[in-house]
Amino acid sequence: MISTQEIKLVQSTIPQLEEGGSAVTDHFYRRMFSHNTELKDIFNMSNQHTGRQKVALFEAIIAYVKNLNNLSVLKPAVERIAHKHTSFNIEPEHYDIVGHHLIETLRELIPDLFSPQVEAAWLKAYGLLASLFIDRESELYKERAQLKGGWHGKRAFTVIRKVKESELVTSFIFEPNDCQPVMTFEPGQYISIELTPDTSENIEIRQYSLSTAPNGASYRISVKREQGQFDGIVSNYIHDNLEVGDSVDLRPPTGDFFFQDKQSPVVLISAGVGVTPMQAMLETLAAKKYQQPLTYIHACENSAQHSFNQRTAELCEINHWQHHTWYNGKGVPNSEHIHQGLIDFNAIELPLTDGDFYLCGPVGFMQFANNTLQELGVNPERIHYEVFGPHATLS
Ligand SMILES: Cc1cc2nc3c(=O)[nH]c(=O)nc-3n(C[C@H](O)[C@H](O)[C@H](O)COP(=O)(O)OP(=O)(O)OC[C@H]3O[C@@H](n4cnc5c(N)ncnc54)[C@H](O)[C@@H]3O)c2cc1C
Ligand code: HEM
Numbered sequence: 001m002i003s004t005q006e007i008k009l010v011q012s013t014i015p016q017l018e019e020g021g022s023a024v025t026d027h028f029y030r031r032m033f034s035h036n037t038e039l040k041d042i043f044n045m046s047n048q049h050t051g052r053q054k055v056a057l058f059e060a061i062i063a064y065v066k067n068l069n070n071l072s073v074l075k076p077a078v079e080r081i082a083h084k085h086t087s088f089n090i091e092p093e094h095y096d097i098v099g100h101h102l103i104e105t106l107r108e109l110i111p112d113l114f115s116p117q118v119e120a121a122w123l124k125a126y127g128l129l130a131s132l133f134i135d136r137e138s139e140l141y142k143e144r145a146q147l148k149g150g151w152h153g154k155r156a157f158t159v160i161r162k163v164k165e166s167e168l169v170t171s172f173i174f175e176p177n178d179c180q181p182v183m184t185f186e187p188g189q190y191i192s193i194e195l196t197p198d199t200s201e202n203i204e205i206r207q208y209s210l211s212t213a214p215n216g217a218s219y220r221i222s223v224k225r226e227q228g229q230f231d232g233i234v235s236n237y238i239h240d241n242l243e244v245g246d247s248v249d250l251r252p253p254t255g256d257f258f259f260q261d262k263q264s265p266v267v268l269i270s271a272g273v274g275v276t277p278m279q280a281m282l283e284t285l286a287a288k289k290y291q292q293p294l295t296y297i298h299a300c301e302n303s304a305q306h307s308f309n310q311r312t313a314e315l316c317e318i319n320h321w322q323h324h325t326w327y328n329g330k331g332v333p334n335s336e337h338i339h340q341g342l343i344d345f346n347a348i349e350l351p352l353t354d355g356d357f358y359l360c361g362p363v364g365f366m367q368f369a370n371n372t373l374q375e376l377g378v379n380p381e382r383i384h385y386e387v388f389g390p391h392a393t394l395s
Helices: 004-011 014-020 022-035 037-041 045-050 052-066 071-087 092-109 116-146 233-241 272-287 309-319 363-375
Strands: 155-164 169-176 190-195 204-209 219-224 247-254 266-271 294-300 322-327 338-340 356-360 383-386
Touching: 004 052, 004 116, 014 022, 014 052, 022 037, 022 092, 052 071, 052 116, 071 116, 071 190, 071 204, 071 247, 092 116, 116 247, 169 233, 190 219, 190 233, 204 219, 204 233, 204 272, 219 233, 219 272, 266 272, 272 294, 272 309, 272 356, 294 309, 309 322, 356 363, 363 383
Parallel strands: 266 294, 266 356, 294 322, 322 338, 356 383
Antiparallel strands: 155 169, 155 247, 169 219, 190 204, 190 247
């Protein structure tokens, strides 16, 4: 238990920490990675350059400290982060390292405020937060290890097929080297892959949504080649080097974004490679002959980048489900299902009052979709989304 006095002491440091903003998180990460270089094999160092992960962790700690009186409001965030942590195999001893660097960062950056009483209160608060995560993560590890085909930590898999889905996206199908079953998962969840590309000094871990229905024997992921000013390390490595017969280490499926069967209408909305969890949901619902209306909405640049085009049309047509795609680029084929420009939610009939809406794509796209749907009257509790990177809020 933490006392009211201790809560006050911890909260008294918030204004200065918020004022310090990115300088505090920069200091914390620089300190941690220089003293504990082994953590570079866990964290995505590319995300450190983009700054998105740093903001996420800092915001989480501040949010926690602000809510020390009412921790239940943090439950959904703890659930999401715990799932993410398990995909990196974070263990209790890692919390001591992070806690140590957090406390030392505070000592170094706010020395005037950081009295022995404040330090003791922070230690207690951090200990409580860490135990929330440690407890939930150990439950998740245990649950998965006990499932048929489940496991804990890494398991070796072989690529049994590689299928080009569009100009930028290729699917990889994996079977375990031990020839045993693989655990089931909820459509929308992701696995993590661990490898050491020759272009990287570190072990790299990345998450990929499972892109088809569970089958107990294999997993499929579909990876976009990330190119630009800085080419993505793992996605390019996978596209160029991972071939049929190669072995890779995978961690079990996880994630708090997945289809929830409420026997209500469903709307699956994706942009670009955000299509992957939607394919898992579409395949699963088609396989179980879901009896409710389904609307499949997708946005991409053009037909060359339209992944799973034929399969989506086939499944939707067999089941009498609506499907619509918007191409942002030029050269629109003549079809009642393909439209030009940005998604227009007013152009189609949607189950605005009783439907559940699943979103995945770039954050800006999901913010647009989320705002528009809410303006049209959709209850925010019926909008579910996944960010393919450090978490971000949509409103
Ligand atoms: C839950 C979840 C599910 C996901 N599912 C999928 C999926 O189904 N399919 C899929 O393709 N991806 C998916 N992703 C994304 C995937 O995990 C990777 O993030 C993605 O493949 C990019 O990894 P990378 O190693 O190629 O790029 P990274 O090397 O990690 O780079 C990431 C970004 O940082 C930028 N960057 C790198 N270095 C710098 C620098 N020095 N300065 C500035 N910017 C820099 C890069 O340009 C790139 O845009 C998912 C992510 C999550 C969290
Ligand atoms: C109480 C302490 C902690 C808090 C509040 C915290 C918070 C967070 C948050 C908010 C995210 C982003 C989640 C998302 O994107 O959905 C995250 C991701 C992550 N956390 Fe933690 N975390 C804590 C402890 C740890 C520890 C002990 C480790 C391991 C040393 C760790 C490793 C990671 C990694 C590797 C990621 C993904 C980062 C990336 O993509 O680069 N975290 N954490």
